[in-house]
Amino acid sequence: xxxxxxxxxxxxxxxxxxxxxxxxxxxxxxxxxxxxxxxxxxxxxxxxxxxxxxxxxxxxxxxxxxxxxxxxxxxxxxxxxxxxxxxxxxxxxxxxxxxxxxxxxxxxxxxxxxxxxxxxxxxxxxxxxxxxxxxxxxxxxxxxxxxxxxxxxxxxxxxxxxxxxxxxxxxxxxxxxxxxxxxxxxxxxxxxxxxxxxxxxxxxxxxxxxxxxxxxxxxxxxxxxxxxxxxxxxxxxxxxxxxxxxxxxxxxxxxxxxxxxxxxxxxxxxxxxxxxxxxxxxxxxxxxxxxxxxxxxxxxxxx
Ligand code: RIB
Numbered sequence: 148x149x150x151x152x153x154x155x156x157x158x159x160x161x162x163x164x165x166x167x168x169x170x171x172x173x174x175x176x177x178x179x180x181x182x183x184x185x186x187x188x189x190x191x192x193x194x195x196x197x198x199x200x201x202x203x204x205x206x207x208x209x210x211x212x213x214x215x216x217x218x219x220x221x222x223x224x225x226x227x228x229x230x231x232x233x234x235x236x237x238x239x240x241x242x243x244x245x246x247x248x249x250x251x252x253x254x255x256x257x258x259x260x261x262x263x264x265x266x267x268x269x270x271x272x273x274x275x276x277x278x279x280x281x282x283x284x285x286x287x288x289x290x291x292x293x294x295x296x297x298x299x300x301x302x303x304x305x306x307x308x309x310x311x312x313x314x315x316x317x318x319x320x321x322x323x324x325x326x327x328x329x330x331x332x333x334x335x336x337x338x339x340x341x342x343x344x345x346x347x348x349x350x351x352x353x354x355x356x357x358x359x360x361x362x363x364x365x366x367x368x369x370x371x372x373x374x375x376x377x378x379x380x381x382x383x384x385x386x387x388x389x390x391x392x393x394x395x396x397x398x399x400x401x402x403x404x405x406x407x408x409x410x411x412x413x414x415x416x417x418x419x420x421x422x423x424x425x426x427x428x429x430x431x432x433x434x435x436x437x438x439x440x441x442x443x444x445x446x447x448x449x450x
Pocket of ligand 1: 160164190191212260392394395396
């Protein structure tokens with residue numbers, strides 16, 4: 148590992164997570180009662196930005212907020228951990244993105260995203276912001292909760308500047324080849340990878356497009372690290388999970404921080420597993436992410 152502070156850009160979504168805690172997730176047609184309800188700051192983009200900043204990275208977030216009260220909560224959550232927010236755009240006639248989340252006592256969840264202002268992140272938005280923050284980054288983190296043309300444009304800007312692009316293809320959709328050619332590291336979960344394969348993108352094809360590694364996350368079953376020459380398994384960390392929301396986002400961010408700090412690939416995945424596992428022991432998305440000190444207290448440091 149080097150002493151260098153990683154500089155990470157995130158282009159993506161911000162959501163208010165309207166989270167109800169329930170004993171068991173409802174069946175279709177069933178009405179159930181929740182035993183707790185909290186509005187947390189969330190959204191895959193903002194989550195990854197906050198998680199990376201809490202682990203010591205210098206982070207710039209690009210995204211769109213509405214003009215309602217949730218926008219203040221989301222901005223504040225980023226700023227509290229030092230994320231640069233001057234490239235967030237306010238869409239005056241739109242609500243901020245939101246997510247309806249049910250978390251059952253077993254820690255499993257169901258999420259429905261209401262895009263709101265995230266849907267207004269058109270490629271034009273990238274014309275109005277400081278894209279040099281993308282060009283100067285050590286890595287660009289992308290997900291799929293804003294329009295695909297804008298995700299693709301951000302990837303193109305980073306690729307042209309030689310900045311590694313890390314794509315978390317969630318929620319998964321059909322991905323154009325020209326876009327994937329600008330991606331370096333893919334971090335899908337098992338279901339997302341299966342969907343990409345059903346859409347005609349087996350691992351070999353993804354590697355021929357220029358993707359260098361695929362980190363396939365499988366929750367409690369660990370992570371498969373696929374490179375062109377090998378597939379290796381990294382065990383998950385066993386914890387008493389109470390809420391898994393945002394664990395995938397912590398994994399992506401922690402991996403990016405470790406990898407950009409010069410950590411070896413498998414050690415970076417082990418570090419990301421530790422951070423993701425920690426996240427599941429607390430409630431909410433951004434509110435549950437560990438900082439470096441909290442990880443150090445349980446003996447986890449950047450390798
Ligand atoms: O990955 C978890 C996130 O997915 C939540 O914070 C929610 O907002 C959705 O974007």
